[in-house]
Amino acid sequence: MLKIDCPWCGSRNEDEFSNGGESHLVRPEPPTSVTEDEWANYLFYPTNTKGPSKETWFHKYGCRQWFNVTRNTATHEILNVYRIGENPPEENS
Amino acid sequence: MERYSAFGLVKHALTGHKKWPEVWRSPEPKPEYDVIIVGGGGHGLATAYNLAKNYKGKRVAILEKNWIGSGNTGRNTTIVRSDYYYKPSAEFFKYSLSLYGKLSKELNYNVMFSKRGSLTLSHSRDDFDFQRRLVNAMQLNGIDIRHIGLAEIKKICPILNFSKDARYPIYGAMWEPGAGTVRHDAVVWGYARAADALGVDIIQNCEVTGINKDLQTGAVTGLETSRGKINAKTIGLAVAGHSTELAAMAGFRLPIRSMALQAFVSEPVKPVLNTVISSRAISSYASQSDRGGLVMGGGVDPYNSYAQKGNTPVLEEVLSGLIELVPSFSRVRLLRQWAGIVDYTYDSSPIIGPSPVPGLFLNCGWGGGGFKAIPAGGEAFAHLLATGQVPPLVEAFSLSRFKDARLVDEAAGAGIAH
Numbered sequence: 001m002l003k004i005d006c007p008w009c010g011s012r013n014e015d016e017f018s019n020g021g022e023s024h025l026v027r028p029e030p031p032t033s034v035t036e037d038e039w040a041n042y043l044f045y046p047t048n049t050k051g052p053s054k055e056t057w058f059h060k061y062g063c064r065q066w067f068n069v070t071r072n073t074a075t076h077e078i079l080n081v082y083r084i085g086e087n088p089p090e091e092n093s
Numbered sequence: 094m095e096r097y098s099a100f101g102l103v104k105h106a107l108t109g110h111k112k113w114p115e116v117w118r119s120p121e122p123k124p125e126y127d128v129i130i131v132g133g134g135g136h137g138l139a140t141a142y143n144l145a146k147n148y149k150g151k152r153v154a155i156l157e158k159n160w161i162g163s164g165n166t167g168r169n170t171t172i173v174r175s176d177y178y179y180k181p182s183a184e185f186f187k188y189s190l191s192l193y194g195k196l197s198k199e200l201n202y203n204v205m206f207s208k209r210g211s212l213t214l215s216h217s218r219d220d221f222d223f224q225r226r227l228v229n230a231m232q233l234n235g236i237d238i239r240h241i242g243l244a245e246i247k248k249i250c251p252i253l254n255f256s257k258d259a260r261y262p263i264y265g266a267m268w269e270p271g272a273g274t275v276r277h278d279a280v281v282w283g284y285a286r287a288a289d290a291l292g293v294d295i296i297q298n299c300e301v302t303g304i305n306k307d308l309q310t311g312a313v314t315g316l317e318t319s320r321g322k323i324n325a326k327t328i329g330l331a332v333a334g335h336s337t338e339l340a341a342m343a344g345f346r347l348p349i350r351s352m353a354l355q356a357f358v359s360e361p362v363k364p365v366l367n368t369v370i371s372s373r374a375i376s377s378y379a380s381q382s383d384r385g386g387l388v389m390g391g392g393v394d395p396y397n398s399y400a401q402k403g404n405t406p407v408l409e410e411v412l413s414g415l416i417e418l419v420p421s422f423s424r425v426r427l428l429r430q431w432a433g434i435v436d437y438t439y440d441s442s443p444i445i446g447p448s449p450v451p452g453l454f455l456n457c458g459w460g461g462g463g464f465k466a467i468p469a470g471g472e473a474f475a476h477l478l479a480t481g482q483v484p485p486l487v488e489a490f491s492l493s494r495f496k497d498a499r500l501v502d503e504a505a506g507a508g509i510a511h
Contacts, residue, residue, distance in 0.1 A: 001404060001405045001406065002404065013406075014404065014406060015406040018395065019395055019396035019397075036496050036497070036498075037496055040348075040495050040496040041346075043439070043495075044348035044438075044439050044495045045346045045347070045348050045495075046348075046349075046350055046397075047346070048337040048346075048347070048349055048350055048351055048397060049397075050335075050337070050338055050351070050399045053397060055396070055397075071396075073351075073397050073398055073399050073400070074399045074400055075400060076398065076400050076402075076404075
């Protein structure tokens with residue numbers, strides 16, 4: 001059981017949350033000039049990182065807010081939590 | 094290779110079973126091979142066996158980071174079935190199941206295929222109607238499957254909770270009589286023994302640390318490993334949840350997410366369950382092993398993972414659902430719990446075909462369904478590695494389908510509980 005530190009509600013069990021996949025994905029624009037390769041990369045090609053991975057999580061059975069989490073996929077350790085729109089903590093320093 | 098037979102058993106009994114030959118060699122890696130397969134699981138071993146058998150004269154090696162069968166092949170719940178929805182999948186898995194039926198004889202190794210049938214239950218009127226549609230489609234694709242009602246389900250599996258006020262009332266089921274279970278370790282050992290006898294070098298505890306490419310052409314030239322440099326102009330990757338890492342070594346990405354899929358086994362009990370039961374609504378399934386343990390599984394843990402350990406919310410969801418379905422299981426104690434790292438594609442169909450790097454080929458994306466695909470997957474991948482041509486059986490499962498929008502979306506139809 002993961003303990004996830006929701007930036008709005010504090011530490012809660014993982015079954016209150018749902019994982020929204022990788023964060024900081026940028027949708028290719030504008031649609032008229034996006035190639036099939038770019039679009040496929042955006043939709044289907046995750047980094048699938050082994051190690052620290054930046055993810056979005058949703059506090060489904062809580063405040064119902066989205067936020068960012070850096071989680072080590074090899075150990076499940078949660079390294080930090082930060083709000084949507086913020087940069088990952090290591091990039092601020 | 095000494096053939097296994099009743100006569101051999103008697104002969105070795107007379108010498109106290111002390112003179113059995115080793116089942117496969119443990120050779121030192123040679124500096125060069127014609128074909129190297131990375132990954133000593135079911136797919137890698139079946140591929141090597143088919144290469145050595147059908148395309149003679151090639152020097153073939155399998156490199157395995159750990160011990161053969163120590164990944165998903167040794168962790169899955171041993172179910173084989175072919176109830177897939179779309180034509181390319183149905184044809185592939187029907188063929189694979191038919192090969193499983195002949196595998197013990199083919200390998201001279203008892204893989205303990207138990208054709209006990211698979212029962213996929215529906216729990217609402219909508220679920221029932223949807224299953225009817227699935228069964229119709231599957232029958233048109235030539236799959237031996239029927240849509241059955243309560244009376245027949247009661248005969249096949251009387252221990253289910255048939256009460257009308259059950260949490261998950263039973264409406265009907267898809268019944269695939271030719272499905273069943275196969276002893277997973279026997280598949281690994283049988284293929285390894287047969288491949289070794291045909292001259293394949295099975296190199297265990299040999300981790301690939303880099304993929305070398307020709308600077309001019311970009312084609313693969315060999316591998317860096319924990320046991321030195323090994324050259325080959327044809328390399329096949331069959332490494333399931335670790336495909337992304339190997340692809341990164343070769344400089345490309347894959348449309349794959351690595352996730353933990355759990356399984357559980359109970360203490361051994363007397364025979365109570367003579368078929369495979371599963372329910373997509375509950376996201377649980379179970380069968381009973383020959384030793385008596387209830388082998389249970391369900392949905393995948395809902396986030397990326399390379400940890401080979403499962404989380405407790407999914408364990409609780411799977412087991413609580415199963416107890417509603419079979420109340421008598423509530424008194425059985427759990428013996429073990431584990432997880433394998435499976436490689437999910439976005440359409441729940443595999444990838445077999447060339448990679449963006451010349452000479453490097455992919456066999457991945459099986460998700461939670463790779464075990465049942467081993468005999469046909471190995472045959473198709475061997476064809477690909479030997480000739481460079483994609484066999485018609487797996488043409489639909491190319492890497493390029495994600496860019497060409499030709500997905501084979503089996504997520505809903507295939508009776509996949511996860």
